Amino acid sequence: MPGAAGEQSVSIRLIVNERRHQLDVGAGETLLSMLRERLSLLGPKEACCEGECGACTVLMDGAPVASCILAAGSTNGRTVLTVEGLAGTGELTALQQAFVNHAAVQCGYCTPGVLMVLTALLEDTPDPSEADVRRALAGTICRCTGYQQIVEAALDAAQLMIRAATS
Template sequence: MTIRLIVNDRAHRLTVDSGEALLGTLRDRLGLTGPKEACGEGECGACTVLVDGGPVASCILAAGSTNGRAVRTVEGLAGAGDLTTLQQAFVRHAAVQCGYCTPGVLMVLTALLEEVSEPTEAEVRQALAGNICRCTGYQQIVEAALDAARAVAS
């Protein structure tokens, strides 16, 4: 089937297979390799992107179901080379180690911060519940998110 997709503010017209997952469309057809494949079953969050502003596991979302929708990947966060406030906070807090989980984590936290201007630590941890990080123990990620929220609010 042919779909129209807006990815990181650019419109695309693509022919996709019926069983094709959005993750494959983004990575293999559009060259957006920020979203990662790990579990491939919707359990780890490495492939998380935003569809119409909400986080989804792109490994289990049919590309065909995104016809006419807006997708944002980690590549769409930094405009003109400038890191977002959240990305800068990740650097300051050493919230990136191997980095494999980072694109998905950034997307769920971006969605949270766009919805809740000053989330509590519990809200940040709840938002991260579907994202597995094997490296950081989550503490630096949580601190970075809270720091970014404070910076945006001030």
């Protein structure tokens, strides 16, 4: 946290889940700690702290990033979306609903990161193949589901989104 003895801080401005923020962040502060400790956004999870497991994944300017290894100071002028921001209207997104329909959530620890990765995939590739989905999930670790329900949910969500766009 900034203000610790001898630690320098920098002032940043960013948008998180469509809300503008101005914060002073410490040189060693990560985006994950800023989101969880300062903004009370507990969706991104702290797990490996090495950017390897995907539990902390958020979207920065639309691209998935491991928030546990990204310096908070590097987010100045950026837009961040966390799992809390997905259902901004209060209704589940097609992907979130597909997760419910396919029982793609087990313990739920990885789910926020998985949803963020798949949200980015569906934005970039509206009609992904099973291989596309599995490639997108390569940076996430889920110990409960075996991934099959997650893949099925992503493919179902893509079809629902395509149908909704053409109706």
